[in-house]
Amino acid sequence: MTKHPVEPGITRLAVTGDVQTATSAALRELILNALDANDLHEIVIDIGAVPLLDSAGIAALIAGRNTAAARGIGYQIINYQHLIHRDSQTTNVPTFGADPATATPTRSHHESPRRSHPPRHTPP
Known part of the structure; x- marks a missing residue:
């Protein structure tokens, strides 16, 4: 997983590899840490290089979305x-x-x- 500033106020997180129970905590932490940045207006999560996303991975993405919404930060998931x-x-x-x-x-x-x-049933 890598973090790339796209332009001022916008960060793109590129996620690679399987996101499942064993790795979902790392994704959640990466998203939540990125949301802590000053002057962040939008975060873009790119999952184009994720071959497997299980329910724990989906939960990590939802946790990020909920946190972003609570802070008034735009949240996009792309390449899904x-x-x-x-x-x-x-x-x-x-x-x-x-x-x-x-x-x-x-x-x-x-x-x-x-x-x-x-x-x-049709009567006889």
Whole structure:
């Protein structure tokens, strides 16, 4: 993880590697320390080089967002699309912001369709 001033008042944090339970505390600390800087107006978290982000990593990002919001500091997470796309394929959930016409979940060949209600019974 590296910290780069973009311009006065804006800091970019470039995160690399897996962010999971074992490493999420380091990410949280880096974000919170960056938010302590004087005259900070915005922080940008770049996760383009993060191949794995688990729930602990997401919690670290949310903690940073909450702290930034409480201090009136802008907060952006950039280059996250690859994680959403991969996870949406793994979990069979359509990608956020996708065209509903093309974002339909697919089923594997051995999975049966799920019904939201029982089949209707037609009297004889």
